[in-house]
Amino acid sequence: MAKVGVIGAGSWGIALAKLLRTNGNEVTVWSIVEEEVAMLRREHEHIDKLPGVKLPEDVLFTTDLKEAVTGKEFLVLAVPSVFTRSTAKSMAAYVTEGQIIVCVAKGIEEDTLMTISDVVEQEIPCADVAVMCGPSHAEEVGVGLPTTVVAGAKTESTAEKIQDLFMNEVFRVYTSPDMLGMELGGSLKNVIALAAGMADGLGYGDNTKAALITRGIAEIAGLAVKMGAKVETLCGLTGIGDLIVTCESRHSRNRKAGMLIGQGYTMKQATDEVKMVVEGIYSAKAALALAKKYDVELPIIEEVNKVLFDDKPAKEGVKDLMVREKRVEHLNLKWEN
Ligand SMILES: NC(=O)c1ccc[n+]([C@@H]2O[C@H](COP(=O)([O-])OP(=O)(O)OC[C@H]3O[C@@H](n4cnc5c(N)ncnc54)[C@H](O)[C@@H]3O)[C@@H](O)[C@H]2O)c1
Numbered sequence: 001m002a003k004v005g006v007i008g009a010g011s012w013g014i015a016l017a018k019l020l021r022t023n024g025n026e027v028t029v030w031s032i033v034e035e036e037v038a039m040l041r042r043e044h045e046h047i048d049k050l051p052g053v054k055l056p057e058d059v060l061f062t063t064d065l066k067e068a069v070t071g072k073e074f075l076v077l078a079v080p081s082v083f084t085r086s087t088a089k090s091m092a093a094y095v096t097e098g099q100i101i102v103c104v105a106k107g108i109e110e111d112t113l114m115t116i117s118d119v120v121e122q123e124i125p126c127a128d129v130a131v132m133c134g135p136s137h138a139e140e141v142g143v144g145l146p147t148t149v150v151a152g153a154k155t156e157s158t159a160e161k162i163q164d165l166f167m168n169e170v171f172r173v174y175t176s177p178d179m180l181g182m183e184l185g186g187s188l189k190n191v192i193a194l195a196a197g198m199a200d201g202l203g204y205g206d207n208t209k210a211a212l213i214t215r216g217i218a219e220i221a222g223l224a225v226k227m228g229a230k231v232e233t234l235c236g237l238t239g240i241g242d243l244i245v246t247c248e249s250r251h252s253r254n255r256k257a258g259m260l261i262g263q264g265y266t267m268k269q270a271t272d273e274v275k276m277v278v279e280g281i282y283s284a285k286a287a288l289a290l291a292k293k294y295d296v297e298l299p300i301i302e303e304v305n306k307v308l309f310d311d312k313p314a315k316e317g318v319k320d321l322m323v324r325e326k327r328v329e330h331l332n333l334k335w336e337n
Pocket residue numbers: 008009010011012013031032033036049078079080081083087104105106107136137138139275276277279
């Protein structure tokens with residue numbers, strides 16, 4: 001049994017807090033939002049973001065970051081990516097050497113183009129910073145449906161500690177040394193999910209969706225591998241696995257936002273309707289900036305940016321993808337004759 005602080009009380013933080021308590025750990029959940037903590041103390045349930053998922057009565061809730069961080073062997077950082085730096089900065093005063101921080105948010109910092117784990121490491125250099133991601137919607141983890149994820153860390157021993165902490169008969173955790181590949185897969189899939197949602201909103205079919213998923217992973221892998229990630233990671237749970245779930249699931253926030261945009265909502269109207277964080281909107285610009293920096297073509301992600309930020313109708317975006325200059329499927333495959 002370990003002492004764990006879950007930092008962030010949105011749907012993912014709450015689902016993981018329940019899982020960690022079920023595994024026998026002592027769990028304290030922190031939120032910056034006072035009303036949220038009051039509601040969680042009263043209801044033992046996040047009635048807005050994860051309704052129907054009751055937390056054991058002995059899970060503690062606090063707005064005091066010092067209380068949530070001090071003396072915990074593991075800190076699970078579950079705030080949306082835009083709040084990662086500010087939250088890590090505030091945590092830094094209380095974190096001590098060797099505490100393991102498991103980053104579970106998915107994003108790329110827009111100004112610096114840094115991954116979440118790099119941001120946390122910059123703000124809290126004494127911590128052992130790791131990541132955990134994969135195809136895992138809070139709504140399903142919260143009710144114990146079989147789920148698989150990957151724990152990535154700089155050392156095998158840390159990855160295995162995280163594996164042991166979270167793993168149970170309905171939550172299978174693999175390990176990986178490729179944190180970069182995991183984080184890029186997890187962040188960039190959200191941008192493709194917006195495109196998949198737009199296709200749904202436009203009334204397009206399964207062929208369109210399959211095309212977006214497969215050409216989407218080709219875009220993600222092309223960029224990620226050029227940045228130093230391993231191709232195996234993009235073929236695994238945190239690459240194609242997470243992309244499939246986010247493009248297909250009724251729980252997907254990014255797909256839902258895209259669908260509403262495809263139906264004619266503005267970006268603001270769509271995110272207001274979804275209510276939970278739509279990370280792909282933040283990662284879209286960062287992805288384009290990375291593509292420029294690493295000289296990689298990202299046609300789907302480029303069109304998503306135009307729809308989100310230049311008011312281009314989604315239908316025109318799809319058409320422009322279809323009539324791009326003709327080409328081979330894989331640039332590295334050549335005819336021998
Ligand atoms: N929900 C999922 O199924 C899921 C699964 C895997 C990964 N993730 C990732 O986890 C992260 C969190 O997602 P979520 O779905 O829990 O989000 P959410 O929208 O449900 O929750 C957001 C939470 O952030 C916190 N918050 C609000 N303002 C803040 C501030 N100024 N500073 C710090 N914290 C603040 C609050 O606790 C709020 O409830 C995202 O990066 C998401 O991609 C989510």
